[in-house]
Amino acid sequence: MTVAQRYRWLWKPALFAAALAPAALMLGAALGLTQASLGVDPVRTIIHRCGMTALQLLWLTLAVTPLRQLTGNNDLQRLRRMLGLFAAFYASLHFMAWAWLDQGLDLRAIGNDIAKRPYITIGLLALLLMAPLAITSTNGWMRRLGLRWQWLHRLVYPVALLAVWHFWWQVKKDYREPLAYAAMLSLLLGWRILRRRNRTRATSPSGSATVPEKT
């Protein structure tokens, strides 16, 4: 039994604390409880940090399956739901910070921006598509939906594509950061495509079924 396995009971609480930390730090700074500062434009900092944290957690969520397949460590799977739920949590905070702190809950301005600004439209679309995934993330829904659960949760792929597109579109000129996220996403999705192709080849009668390709 490895050290990591011995402390398996700690994984989830540790991840919970780590994933909550960015929000806790921002709240602490906003309330003046800590010495940390949100900078000269705190509203922009909060919106940006929530968005980036959501993106990072979503990418981690998508990394679970490839990592599990690469390492053969199936325990990693236990963390995926929490990562995904935290991604949705930060995406909601990101939207609420924009609507409330930046737009002052001015519904007309918010509606205008959603309708007129494509990057906001697709960002909101990504958030809305995350909602059914978050709701059906419970064991009960998994049981109830059976195979359909997996189909439904493939929505995470369009969500990720919309999210990185949303990031890309609101950058003024320096595309290096969204480019890095797009590159990571193509790795994560590319891995799945390659594996799928290899698997179908491996099982199809014409393929070399006996020697599965190394993936």
Next chain:
Amino acid sequence: MRKTPRILPSDITPESVFLDRRKLLAYGIAGAASLGLPVHHDVALAADAQGTDRYRAPRNPKYVASEAPNTYEEITSYNNFYEFGTDKSDPQANAKSLRPSPWNVAIDGECEVKGTFALEDLLKPQSLEERVYRMRCVEAWSMVIPWVGFPLADLIRRFKPTSKAKYVAFTTLHDPVQMPGQRDRVLNWPYVEGLRMDEAMHPLTMIAVGVYGRALPNQNGAPLRLVVPWKYGFKGIKSIVKMSFTEQQPRTSWSGAAPGEYGFYANVNPAVDHPRWSQASERHIGGGSLFAKRQATLPFNGYANEVAALYSGMDLRRYF
């Protein structure tokens, strides 16, 4: 539970008031001396020995925005200067490598007086003054900044532009050693900006060499920069090394990089949105409150009375 917030003197007294107080003291001493009253010599020296006196210029009451100026800290820690990185905290973090002295400015193009001039010679005949201007960034945030400088028109006249001079183009230093951000080709270096001649000669247009009574910090465009308060901030080119008088409209950096998003004129205009965001309102930086309301953006950034006539008859949706 709440810890005592750190309070800096600059949070309480706007730096200008603070400086004015000192200025008053100096004037008082000078006045006493001129009346032949005995002056304690040490005090007079102390008032003089601040080292930055050169930039402690009198405020021009004609150009004082009604809003309170942002703090020195806000102005110098949050701005765009892609030559030092694309984040708004990058300029302050990375601008130490810039050497604003010695500094030369080349003058060429459609003018009688051409050549390369040392900054001191350019500045010597100019009397400095302080102007408190609104600054509206194209990214929909704004500040109020007490610049120290002089009208660009006064400088331009000295070079005697010819009748062929229809525009003036400005160029920023191009030196990736001093400006590490230039190692990344996020823009086509060097940065170039330009004005139509009548815009350049407008009394509101100024060359700034200081802020808050001090020399311009590197991150704000030392040693000299352009300030055009009715235009989006990116028109205010920093760390200028060249001015060219041209017949043709110069190809400017942002309008060249994304012509659909940034125009040559770049006049602040709440009616013409950026393709990706609204320009109707702005977030005023400062105060630190999370719940401060956005404020309405004014045509020509509130300077319409002074400058709207420059554009009469022009379709400002087309020439944005």
